[in-house]
Amino acid sequence: MSSALQRFIKPNIRALSAYDPGTINCKIKLDANESPYGFKIPQELLSIETNRYPDSKAQGLREFLSASLDVLPSELLFGNGSDELIYSLITTVGGTVLSPTPTFSMYSIISRTLDQQIKTVPLDNTFDLDIDLMLRTVQDNDIKLIFLSSPNNPTGNSFDRKKILTLIEKTDAIVIVDEAYQQFSDIESFIPLVKKYERLVVFRTLSKIGLAALRIGFMIASPELINEVNKVRLPFNINSLSQDLALRILKDDVTMNSNISEIKINRENLFSGLLKIKGVKPYPSDANFILFKVDNAEMIYKKLIENDILVRNLNSHIEGCLRVTVGTRYEMDVFLEVLNKILIKE
Numbered sequence: 001m002s003s004a005l006q007r008f009i010k011p012n013i014r015a016l017s018a019y020d021p022g023t024i025n026c027k028i029k030l031d032a033n034e035s036p037y038g039f040k041i042p043q044e045l046l047s048i049e050t051n052r053y054p055d056s057k058a059q060g061l062r063e064f065l066s067a068s069l070d071v072l073p074s075e076l077l078f079g080n081g082s083d084e085l086i087y088s089l090i091t092t093v094g095g096t097v098l099s100p101t102p103t104f105s106m107y108s109i110i111s112r113t114l115d116q117q118i119k120t121v122p123l124d125n126t127f128d129l130d131i132d133l134m135l136r137t138v139q140d141n142d143i144k145l146i147f148l149s150s151p152n153n154p155t156g157n158s159f160d161r162k163k164i165l166t167l168i169e170k171t172d173a174i175v176i177v178d179e180a181y182q183q184f185s186d187i188e189s190f191i192p193l194v195k196k197y198e199r200l201v202v203f204r205t206l207s208k209i210g211l212a213a214l215r216i217g218f219m220i221a222s223p224e225l226i227n228e229v230n231k232v233r234l235p236f237n238i239n240s241l242s243q244d245l246a247l248r249i250l251k252d253d254v255t256m257n258s259n260i261s262e263i264k265i266n267r268e269n270l271f272s273g274l275l276k277i278k279g280v281k282p283y284p285s286d287a288n289f290i291l292f293k294v295d296n297a298e299m300i301y302k303k304l305i306e307n308d309i310l311v312r313n314l315n316s317h318i319e320g321c322l323r324v325t326v327g328t329r330y331e332m333d334v335f336l337e338v339l340n341k342i343l344i345k346e
C-alpha cells in the first residue's frame with residue numbers, strides 16, 4: 001500500500017493481517033471441523049423471492065429454536081455465523097477481553113480489530129481453566145468479557161463446569177460460553193442457566209453440524225442484553241436462503257441426530273485408532289475433532305498433504321500438535337492407515 005494511504009488506516013488495523021483460512025486443496029479435508037455430511041437443497045426453496053429483503057428478525061428460525069431450546073424468542077439473537085456475534089458483542093460492551101489460551105482465534109482477532117485489549121491466560125496441563133490466575137487477571141485488568149469455548153477448540157475438552165460457574169459468580173464480567181461443539185458432547189448445556197445469571201451468554205452455531213455454508217450462529221442471553229446487542233446488528237444479516245434452508249433441515253431432526261451420532265461413533269474409533277499408533281498421543285475430545293501429539297508435527301503434516309489429507313497444523317500454538325476433524329468412516333480409515341505408514345517409515 002502506498003504510504004500516502006497508510007496514514008488513513010487506524011494503527012490497530014494496520015497491525016493486523018487478514019484472516020487466511022488456507023488454500024491447500026486435498027481430497028480428504030479434515031482441517032476445519034466441518035461435518036462430512038452435507039444436505040441437499042430442496043426444490044421448493046427455489047421459489048424464494050430474490051427481489052425482497054430477508055426477514056430481519058428471522059421469525060421462522062426464532063420460533064423453532066425458541067421451542068426446541070426452551071428459551072424465549074426475546075432471548076435469541078442471530079448472527080452471520082457466531083463469528084459475527086463475537087463482533088457484535090465486543091462492539092456493544094467494549095473494554096478488555098479475557099480468554100484462556102490456546103483457544104478459538106477469533107476472540108483475539110476481533111478484539112484487536114475493534115481496538116480492545118485482549119488478555120490471555122494459559123490453560124493448565126490438563127487443558128482446563130487455571131481458575132486462580134483467571135480470577136486474578138479479571139481483578140487486575142477490569143475485564144468486561146470472558147470468552148470460553150467449551151468444548152474448547154482446539155483442545156477438544158470441555159471445561160470444568162464448576163470453574164465456569166465460579167467465573168460467573170466471582171467476577172462481574174459478562175461470561176460467554178461458546179457451545180459451538182455442544183452437540184457432540186454428553187455434557188450439560190449452559191443454556192438453562194441463562195435465566196438464572198444475567199451476565200451469562202451462550203453461543204451456538206450451525207456450522208459444525210453440516211451447515212457451515214449457511215453462516216448461521218445465534219446467542220442466548222437475557223432479553224435486556226439481546227436488546228442492546230441487536231442495536232449493532234446489521235439489519236438483514238441472515239439471508240433468506242440460509243433462513244429457509246436451516247429451518248427446513250433443523251425440522252428433520254432424525255437425519256441431523258443420526259449424522260451427529262455417526263460422528264460420535266467415528267470419533268471413538270478414531271481415538272482408539274490413534275492410541276494404537278506408536279508415537280501418537282491423542283487427547284480425549286467432546287467435539288468433532290481430535291488433537292494429537294507427535295514427535296515431528298511439521299513433517300507429518302506435510303506427509304499427510306502429500307497423501308491428499310489435510311489436517312490442522314497447530315505446532316506453533318501447542319508444540320507437536322495436529323488437529324484432525326472427525327470425518328466419515330472411510331476418511332478415518334484412510335487417515336489412520338496413512339498416518340500409521342508415515343510413522344513406521346520415520
Ligand SMILES: *Cc1c(COP(=O)(O)O)cnc(C)c1O
Pocket residue numbers: 033080081082083084104149153178180204205206207212215216217
Ligand atoms: C468454528 C467455531 C466457531 C465459528 O462459528 P461460525 O458460526 O461458523 O462463525 C465459533 N466458535 C468456536 C469455538 C468455533 O470453533
